[in-house]
Amino acid sequence: MIDALVVMWAIAGAYVLRFGVDTDTASENKESPYIWLSIVLAIIWWLMLGAWNTRQSRILGSGSEEYKRVAAASLWLFGLVAIFSYVLRVDTARGYVGIALPVGLLGLLLSRWLLRQHLSVKRHGGDNMSNLMLIGGPAAVAHLAGSLLRAKHAGYRPIAAYTPGSVEDMQYEPASGLPILGRSTDAKSILSALDSCEADAVAISAGVQLHPQTLRHLGWELSARNVGLIMAPALTDIAGPRIHTQQVAGLPLIHVTTPTLEGGQRVAKRLMDVVVSFILIVAFLPIMLMLAFLIKLDSRGPVLFRQERVGQEGTRFKMLKFRSMVVDAEQQLASLAGKNEGNGVLFKIRKDPRVTRIGGLLRRFSLDELPQLLNILGGSMSLVGPRPPLPQEVEAYEHDARRRLLVKPGLTGLWQVSGRSDLSWQDSVRLDLYYVENWSLAGDLVIILKTARAVFTSTGAY
Structure with missing residues (x-):
């Protein structure tokens, strides 16, 4: 809804600033097609924001990915308008486009930032959170739980832990206080623990002692139950631009580039x-x-x-x-x-x-x-x-x-x-x-x- 309001505000404002509000004059000259162009442009802009997945829940609330997608969708739209005008030799008013794009993009980014502040306040109060069951070795689970609890604005709330293959028989994880629901290494036991805690997603961290085939079957079952699967590798304090994924023989290999200032x-x-x-x-x-x-x-x-x-x-x-x-x-x-x-x-x-x-x-x-x-x-x-x-x-x-x-x-x-x-x-x-x-x-x-x-x-x- 906010995206729609911002887009309509930007395009309507660009039209008024470029052509004025004299509808009688506009209907008699060449500016009148811009009314229809404005309506079509607003609809396409709003649809492209959806097509670029700018409203996915996993990118809302933290990180720069949301802003990048909003900017990419907007720039692609106006790039296509420019190409369309050039190929079909349509004389599009530069002032109209030159106002609508920067004003609309700035408005979208600002509105997303304001919504993010509201969402952050709600999440720090315990609302709008995804409940996670953490799977991994005891140390990895403790580290992941601590990191997520410090970053509540990201929207993940650890509610339980599962330590497959662990030799330590504990009911609660000492550092985070999360209940440990089991240690068995078969998918059936993990799914049973998941049902008992009713988590929205499963986060698999380092030190997990599960066979790759078990992980594959677990992924299938989670997908069928509409439960999210998150892989949390043992990489700390590494920013997104340094991480690149490469598919090799069906394996997602994560490449971490070395930072340089040269x-x-x-x-x-x-x-x-x-x-x-x-x-x-x-x-x-x-x-x-x-x-x-x-x-x-x-x-x-x-x-x-x-x-x-x-x-x-x-x-x-x-x-x-x-x-x-x-x-x-x-x-x-x-x-x-x-x-x-x-x-x-x-x-x-x-x-x-x-x-x-x-x-x-x-x-x-x-x-x-x-x-x-x-x-x-x-x-x-x-x-x-x-x-x-x-x-x-x-x-x-x-x-x-x-x-x-x-x-x-x-x-x-x-x-x-x-x-x-x-x-x-x-x-x-x-x-x-x-x-x-x-x-x-x-x-x-x-x-x-x-x-x-x-x-x-x-x-x-x-």
Whole structure:
């Protein structure tokens, strides 16, 4: 229904803007066929959104696939209109098409986003969820259950577990508390367990000790019962663009590409950093000058705070920030060590006595980080990337955490849009490693858009 309303609104608006609303005049000249074209175009557009499976329940609520399909269906439609006009030499008004396509596409994406927010709220309240029975080894089931419970917006609710071939005789899975309905390796027992829990779908994870023929028969029975079958391989923090499926001898082989930031990708990321940082410096220059004046007026000391941080491949650089603390803040650090409210590795205090009056405002809205645009322009940082660590933090890194240094640190990143100082150390590392492993320009743009919301809500900023 929302798709239909948006499509009609976009096409009707394009018609009015291009030809006006004088129906008497329109009926006497060549614009009148556009009324019928508008009706046909709206119907075809709505049908193509359905043909491209943009309304499938499995893509609603999370991920970018929904938006990609909406964009693909819309672009294909107007591409076909262009081809039709060229082949049949039909003179289609460019202004009409030039308004309908971008306005309609933007409206569709915005409406889908708003519906997604509503759906996310409902799912966090326990509604609109698919009940899953998890099948796999005990460790794999625990990991999958934990991941799904953390991502309720995806719409999957684990309700039971089945551990075929497991030697551990437990009634409940310790980590998630899911009831374990059985351990037998035959399809009949699994289906019996499925009937007892009335799950909507079955998720098969790693460590499952089932013969391929048993899995095949299980798939047939699930299909006959209209129960979904989900395969959850033991791949963690791997983004969709890195996963490719290839059919070989009836087997779906999953290829995972290695993330790289070389050649054209490196040039594109650096070009975006230079252009966007320069534009932002020019745009925020009056605000930065005003903040510098207020900092100087509020307390003695320099306007800028320079701190040594560790960048790409372990190189060190001086990161710039507006000074938000008293001048001797570093000397007071030792006396405040016992009041650390951070995540263990990072030192944070919600009501830090060293923060100045203007500094509290700067930190709340991340205005103290504006001078880092100069670091980005100079090349020591990027717009998006892992959080720039202190040297002492890097010295305490475990082996996995050192992979954060493979790319330039960023002014913003997944850590910035996911809670900032409220995150645990493990979550901070996980998010930064996910970024390093799955970097893309499109992902950078999404993070930049989400940063604005994170800044205005001030979540985790202290």
